[in-house]
Amino acid sequence: MIIKSLELHNFRQFMDDEDGHGQKIIFSTDPDKKATLLIAKNATGKTTLLQSFSWIFYGEATGIKSIINVDMKNDMLPSEQRKIEGIIVLEHLGRDYVIDRYAMAQKFNVQVRVGESFLKITYTDEDGNSKELLDYDATSLVTEIVPKDLFPYFFFQGENIEAIGQEISSGKSSGNSKFVKAIRGMLGFNWLYNEQTDLKAVIRDYQNEIAANSTDKKTQELQTKINTAVANIEKYTDEKTTLESSLEELKRSKEEVSDEIIKSGDVADKQRETIRLGVAIERAEKDIEAKRKGVFSDFSEYGYRILAQDLIKDTLEFLKENNDDASKGVPGMEARAIRYVLDGYFKEGECFCGQDVNSLSEKCKLRLEQLIKYLPPNNLGESIKSFESTATVRIQGGDEFLKKHRADIETIANAENSVVSDKKRKSEIDEEIKSYPDMAKKKERERKLENDIFHTGKEIARREELIRVNENTKASAEKEKEGYRSKDERVLKLTEYEKQATKVYERIKQFCERKEKEKKEQLQNAINEIFNEVFDVNIMMELDANYNMKLRSNKHSDLIDFQNSTSQDAILAFAFIGGIIKLAREKVVSDAQNKSDDEELANILDVEPYPLVMDAPSSSFDTDRIESFCRVMPNIAEQVIFFIKDTDGNYVKEAIKDIIGKEYTMEKTGQYATEIKEVR
Known part of the structure; x- marks a missing residue:
């Protein structure tokens, strides 16, 4: 598929001019100058251009609340109608198609409503006659040309490409996931897998009709039994596939957690120690505060005894020396x-x-x-005696209070020294383990993952047993049914049809399994070639049955985990998509001299190459990666369209200067208006 042009009328900030002319971009289709470059500042409409493709193809524009231009909306008069339109001209399998989607906006009092969009496709047939497709026929053709599941892999923003990379490396896809179906679609296998599903339904219909036309009631019962067994087999197989995918993810997660725990050494013990110290420090500080309050309270009530103690002693000594007659009182x-x-x-x-x-x-x-x-x-003798008695008690109480006061102060000081020591130790430990996550939680997660792995394995084994039981039930019922079938002509014909349909089904199934395996190996090689050219690392990627990615070091045989980073995720996704594009330019069976009964199947698996349409593809890269990316990706795709922000424009422009066929820029002409200008 080659995109020739994009034309927008009143779509978001791309308004028509006074003469009703829309804004149009003509993309380069020159094989030697395959790149179209649009450089503009942020908030001028680069992402809107990308979203316009989705709206024209599918009537959806993710992330856009309204497709109508705000200035046009404000200028509309009551009951006035305006047209919002997007037109893509593209070439597919040697034929040009004009894909036109439009919607009418109408003003009701003060509110403007955008109606349902309509799709129209026009093309010229082999005889030179103009053809027009509408509604369902037009939608079906768009789905054939650009399957919706494939769209995000060839029309994407820089942020989305990172998500694709994360999905590929996360190991979360299963055989029935949208991701796997999209990849099979890009490799040209989806329709054959759909044929298998359809053929299974046809075979089941034949079996049901044979049972219905049989004069033997037992045959009908057996067929019902077979149908139930087949349905159960499919159900348990799907569940088993999903569980296997979950098991792989659990094992991967458990390996990651275990590796972190191993690498951390005694971090878990230190983390427990720092938690203990934190609790002890908090408790000690509360105790110290309580002791301080007690000391202040005691001193407020009894502290005068210490302050008056020397004065009382001097007074008693004086009385003792000058009070001889005191005893005569x-x-x-x-x-x-x-x-x-x-x-x-x-x-x-x-x-x-x-x-x-x-x-x-x-x-x-x-x-x-x-x-x-x-x-x-x-005479004061008696009063003096009373004073002497009370003063003696006061002196003794002052001594006891002073002793207690000093003990309390010492206790507080020791506690404060202990807190300082604990805080210092905690700070030292925290510094040692600050780069590690909570190992106690990691160990708990490891135990949980081990438990989940065990139970998931048991569930898989249970599904396998259920599949085996139902397969035995199906085989037994089919064998028994053969002995009950009536020999009338209709049943014999239906039986023959069933056998032929089963034969075709098995042929397609075996062909798909064999060819997808071959194609997956080719894809894996292509991905490794691209990835290692852009990312100078000594690793090799491996694809599992569900196109999940594992990395293997070329120096070591053990699988290694992909080191997550924004740049690596983006390059991984680009390498993956680049590998698919590279294979899409070839037939599933590359050796044309290898003739076989499956040649006709191989021929119809010819896959149409897709262009790369990218908004801010370099946002995740440094300058070195931008240069590598621009050197490798345009050589893989037959057409590349870049929407680049001005800060990265010079890097990209310089890197692909030899293949730029068209160049545009965009400028804001108002708060809600942008003008596209051709540079060359």
Whole structure:
């Protein structure tokens, strides 16, 4: 397939001019100047151009909310209609096709709605007559020319190519995945696999009709049994294929995790240690804070004992030296009590006990007068005794508090030193293991993967047993049915048809298996050749049954994991697609002299080469990779179309200068308008 031109009318930022002329790009079709280069700044519409191909082919434009130009939408009058259109002219198998898709936009009050799109294809037949295909016929032809599953592999953005590379190297595809079907389609096998499916349905129909026309009820029962067994075999085979793919992915993941654990050495132990230290540090810091609060609280309540201790000691020493009469004090007695007795009762001539005081001797009266000197406030002896007793207790309490206070401070200091030590150790460990993921989680994942592998293996074995049981049931029922078949003419004819259909089915099946194996080997060689030319590494790629990629070192026989990187994923995808393009230019059977019964099948597997249409293909590469990519890929494809951002334009332009046939640029003429300009 060669793309000759792309023309857009009011599609997104590509508006018609005042005369109703759209914007058009004529692509180079010169085999020696096979490249068309469009260089423009970001946000000018490079990606929109790529998406326009998808809209024209399939009526879909992924990532675009509305295909209508905003300026045109704002200028429309109520009830006015405007046409949005995209036209691709391409050559396919020697014939030119004009693929035209359009949709009408109409304004209802203030809202503009875009209606359903319509597809029309025109071409000229062998007799020179103009032909037009619409609706289903047009859609069928587009699907034949550019199968939708293949589109992302030949019309892609730089971001998408990385995703393709990741899918190829991830090992996630199964025999029934869209990816594998797309690859088989690119290699020209899909329709034969579809034929196998159709033939199986035909064979089943013959078997059902034979059973229905048989006079023996037992034959009908046996056929039902056979049909059930066949359905079960297909079901369990699909489940087994999916499980096998899952098992491969689980094994791959488990190997990756195990390798990381092995490479990490004692990292897991260190990670556990740093977790333990983190918990201990947190707990210790909380304890230290609680102890600090306790010390502050105790000091606030009892700290004065320490501060007053020396003063109290000095006071006691002073009292001891200057308080000889302190022992003469009368405990609990004050001078005013004695004075009350003397001044009151004694003056009245009678003691409070009723005795006549006049009968008291002068000596007794003198003694009472002397006692007054030793009672407060004339004498402080008793108060001093009370102070001395209390002060002694206070001194002892101060000593005990000081001892406890010092012990608490020491405990806090030791705890702080321990935290500092733990933090230092944790920091050292964290520095050692910062480049490793959580090994504890890795080990847990390893155990889970081992368990999943075991159970998936058991499920595969169970499916294999179910397949075997149903195959035995089918074989037994078929053998038994042969003995019950009526010998009438219709049944005999249907039986013969069934045998012929089965023969064709087996022939196509064997042919597909053999030729796909050969083609896969050729594809593998082509991919390795391209990959190693762009990426100077000493590795070899291997394709498994589902086109998943494994890498093998040329120096070692063991499989190695693909080192994920954006650049490597992109180059892997380009190498994969480049290998397919390279093979698409050849027949499935390359040796034309090798004649066989399968020659007619081989001839119809001729595959149409596809162009490469790329938006920002160099976004994932450095300058060296851009040069290698531009040197290799254009030599593989029959046509290359690059939409390049201006910052990479000079690199790409210089790298492919000898094969540039057409060059364009784009400039914004308004907020929602872009103009395409031809440079050469």
